[in-house]
Amino acid sequence: MSKAKSNLVEELLKGNRLALARTLTQVENSTPEGISALEQLFPLTGNAYLIGITGSPGSGKSTLVNCLANHLNRHPISNKSNKIAIIAVDPTSPYTGGAMLGDRIRMRDLAGNPDIFIRSMASRGAVGGLAHTTAAACQVLDAAGYGTIIIETVGAGQSEVEIAGLAHTVVVVESPGMGDEIQAIKAGILEIADILVVNKGDHPEAQKTVNALRSMLEMAHGNGMRLPSREHLFERYTASGDTSEAHSNEHLWLPQVVTTVATENLGVQDLVVQLKKHNLFLHETQLWEKRAKNTIQMELEILLRNALAQKWANSMPPAFIAEVLEDLYTRKIGPHTAIEKLLAYNSSL
Amino acid sequence: MAEKKIRVLIAKPGLDGHDRGAKVIARALRDAGMEVIYTGLRQTPDMIAEAALHEDVDAVGLSILSGAHNALVPQVIEKLRKNGQGEVMVFLGGIIPEQDIQPLLDAGVKAIYGPGTNTQVVCEDIKTAMAERS
Numbered sequence: 001m002s003k004a005k006s007n008l009v010e011e012l013l014k015g016n017r018l019a020l021a022r023t024l025t026q027v028e029n030s031t032p033e034g035i036s037a038l039e040q041l042f043p044l045t046g047n048a049y050l051i052g053i054t055g056s057p058g059s060g061k062s063t064l065v066n067c068l069a070n071h072l073n074r075h076p077i078s079n080k081s082n083k084i085a086i087i088a089v090d091p092t093s094p095y096t097g098g099a100m101l102g103d104r105i106r107m108r109d110l111a112g113n114p115d116i117f118i119r120s121m122a123s124r125g126a127v128g129g130l131a132h133t134t135a136a137a138c139q140v141l142d143a144a145g146y147g148t149i150i151i152e153t154v155g156a157g158q159s160e161v162e163i164a165g166l167a168h169t170v171v172v173v174e175s176p177g178m179g180d181e182i183q184a185i186k187a188g189i190l191e192i193a194d195i196l197v198v199n200k201g202d203h204p205e206a207q208k209t210v211n212a213l214r215s216m217l218e219m220a221h222g223n224g225m226r227l228p229s230r231e232h233l234f235e236r237y238t239a240s241g242d243t244s245e246a247h248s249n250e251h252l253w254l255p256q257v258v259t260t261v262a263t264e265n266l267g268v269q270d271l272v273v274q275l276k277k278h279n280l281f282l283h284e285t286q287l288w289e290k291r292a293k294n295t296i297q298m299e300l301e302i303l304l305r306n307a308l309a310q311k312w313a314n315s316m317p318p319a320f321i322a323e324v325l326e327d328l329y330t331r332k333i334g335p336h337t338a339i340e341k342l343l344a345y346n347s348s349l
Numbered sequence: 350m351a352e353k354k355i356r357v358l359i360a361k362p363g364l365d366g367h368d369r370g371a372k373v374i375a376r377a378l379r380d381a382g383m384e385v386i387y388t389g390l391r392q393t394p395d396m397i398a399e400a401a402l403h404e405d406v407d408a409v410g411l412s413i414l415s416g417a418h419n420a421l422v423p424q425v426i427e428k429l430r431k432n433g434q435g436e437v438m439v440f441l442g443g444i445i446p447e448q449d450i451q452p453l454l455d456a457g458v459k460a461i462y463g464p465g466t467n468t469q470v471v472c473e474d475i476k477t478a479m480a481e482r483s
Contacts, residue, residue, distance in 0.1 A: 018433045021405035029353055097354070098379035104400060105389035111396040118403050122354070122384045 008033070009040045012144055017117065020144050024119055027136045038136055041143035046292060048085075048142040048149045049077060049279060052167030054129060054189065057155025059175040060199035062088065062106035063262035064271075065152050069116055070109055071268050072148050077279050081147025085117045086110075087137055088152040089130055092122040099123070103152060117146065128162030129153035135166050135299050156189055164192035165298045168291055169278045171271070173197045174213065176205035190216065193255050195274045201259035201267060213257045253281055320345060355383040355479055356406045360397045361390050362425065365415035370442055370464075374410060377468035378475070394421060398428035401437060407482075408438040408475055418445055418453065426457040438478045442466070 008026075011019035026034030051068075053061050069084045076082040088103035099122035110116045119141075121131045130153060131137075138149050153163050164170050172193035190196070190213075198209050256274050260267030282288040324341050327333045333341070359375045361368055368390055375385045386404050388397065401409050409429070411422060422441060429437050441453065442462045450461055460474050 017402055018405075021403055025356075025405045092384075093379065096380050097382040099384045100375060100379045101384060101386045102389075104386060108389070108396070111393075111399060118400075120384075120386050120404060124354075 005040050006033070006036060009037050012037075012041075012140075013044075015145070020117065020140070021119070023140055024137055027140055028121065028124075028131070028133050030133065034136075038139060041140055044143035045139045046142070047080065048138070048146055050138060050167040050169075051148065051150045051275065052153065052163035052170040053150060053173060054153040054156045054160065054163050054170065054192075055173030055197075055199075056175070056178065059155075059173045059178075060260075060262045061152050061155070061173050062103040064173060064197065064199055064260060064268075065103075065150050066107040066109050067260075067262050067265050067268040068271065069107070069150060071272055073113065073115055075272070076147060077272075077276055078147060081145055083115045083117075083146045083148075085119070085141040085144075085146035085149045086152065087119050087121055087134060087141070087149065089121045089123055089134060089154050091154050092124045094125070097124075117141070123154050126162075127160070129156045129160030130162050130166065132302070135295065138166065161189060161192045166295055168282055168288065169194045169275060171195045171197055171275075173199050174209060175200045176203040176209045178209070194253065194278050195271065196255055196257045197267075197271060198257060198259050199262050201261045202264070206259060210257050210259060217255060217257070253278065316342070316345065353483075355408070355475065356386065356404060357383050357408045357410060357475065358386045358388065358397070358401050358404060358406045359410045359412070360388045360392045360400070361412050362392050362394060362397060362421040363413060363415050363417045364391060365413070366390055367414045368412070370414070371410075371412040374412070374442060374468060374471060377472060378410075381472035381476070383472075383475070394424035394428055397425050398432055398434075401429060401434060402432050406437060407479055408440065410471075411439065411441050411443075413441065413443040413445075416444070418443065419449055422453055422458060423456045436482065438475065438482075440471070440474070442471075 005013070008019050008023055012023050023034070023037050027038060028034070053065055055061055065086055065088070069086055073082055073084050086107070088101070090099055090101045090103060092099045101120035101122060103120055104118060107118055110118060119137065121134060121137065123131045126132045130151070134151065138151065141149050151163060151167055153160060170192050172189055172195075174196065176198065196213050198206055198213065200206060258267060258270045258274055260271060262268070282291065321342070324338050328335065328338050357378050359371050359378070361371050371387070375387045378385045386400065386406065388400050397409065397411070409425065411425060413421060418441065422439070426439055429435060429439070438459045439457060440460045440462065441458050445453070445461055445463060453461060459478060462471055
């Protein structure tokens with residue numbers, strides 16, 4: 001990979017938004033040009049504050065992002081940059097490969113602001129709430145000088161927790177009337193929340209939802225017991241290769257429940273207060289660096305897995321795969337034996 | 350791994366609130382495997398051009414039923430060109446009187462679809478235009 005910067009990257013770094021948009025497209029399509037741009041831009045990354053916004057479809061994520069971006073643009077959390085990028089992910093149809101990306105509809109207040117860049121992304125087959133290239137797109141925006149990047153996930157149900165491996169702060173948006181307390185003690189998406197938002201706070205059921213979430217948090221933290229922090233979820237390797245000591249100087253963050261009415265721009269200030277606190281907490285406890293490292297590890301792992309799978313697929317005659325599949329169809333062998341056969345075919349990999 | 354998806358912005362410039370047509374087209378393009386960015390009602394030409402820029406779209410579909418097409422459509426095209434996106438395919442749907450069609454085509458609109466257009470035709474036109482371009 002050459003060290004010289006391509007025209008596209010040079011233009012992007014000058015602040016050319018068309019060059020930025022085109023780079024994002026190349027990255028999204030994983031073209032050689034996109035990969036080269038990522039390699040050129042990577043040394044410039046690591047500065048942006050990544051906020052993840054997740055929650056069920058219709059809970060008001062996009063509307064909340066609209067308010068939040070507007071607010072942070074005027075009152076940035078870090079004074080390095082007030083430029084804000086938004087990546088809004090919506091699902092790709094598994095049948096047609098098409099997608100309807102409608103998050104911009106709720107972000108009208110941000111139009112015409114040269115410091116705000118909004119990009120819609122289709123999930124393109126990924127199931128963790130993000131697209132495979134969302135992390136890479138964040139790197140591009142980070143290098144382009146966007147100090148805050150807000151990532152809105154696909155409307156997430158219970159287990160789309162990938163955002164926790166990417167964002168510094170995860171905000172889980174709930175809306176009232178979505179279920180009883182049992183929903184609040186289930187595993188999954190609530191566990192990754194650094195901040196919980198009950199949106200549509202003007203709904204008569206809102207306080208009930210707030211109470212359920214608060215008591216869930218009390219159950220987890222109230223008796224001083226430490227809820228395993230989400231670092232555990234994603235940590236694979238420490239420098240020494242030993243993960244046992246990684247959590248010894250762990251600090252406790254107690255997620256707060258914030259009520260908002262995003263359509264009326266109410267409560268956003270409270271959310272920003274919590275974001276500021278969490279941002280400070282991450283810096284004070286060195287979790288900021290730790291999370292950044294985890295993200296890089298995870299990305300490397302994913303890329304490596306894809307590269308290996310690709311390499312393997314390229315080396316494998318389709319006829320042999322068909323033969324193994326046939327044995328599977330007819331129940332001659334089980335799936336694990338099939339894997340053994342396939343991997344043994346070209347074991348030099 | 351590399352996969353080029355056709356990205357289309359569907360927008361409703363101006364003040365009319367009839368977005369059924371825009372939604373039908375958006376849905377049809379989605380079902381044809383495209384990534385459709387729908388921006389909602391009452392967009393100004395500036396907003397449309399900005400969204401087209403951020404999203405790096407291949408095509409922009411405008412739906413107008415208010416009669417303001419002669420004023421709004423050339424403005425959108427002009428702004429796209431100014432942003433360096435002159436190659437973006439612009440197509441138009443809605444109620445467009447016969448005598449306005451040729452001037453709009455001359456202004457840079459690639460295709461105009463009136464009421465009753467089969468959505469498949471629109472999908473095919475876009476795909477053909479994209480294939481010609483690359």
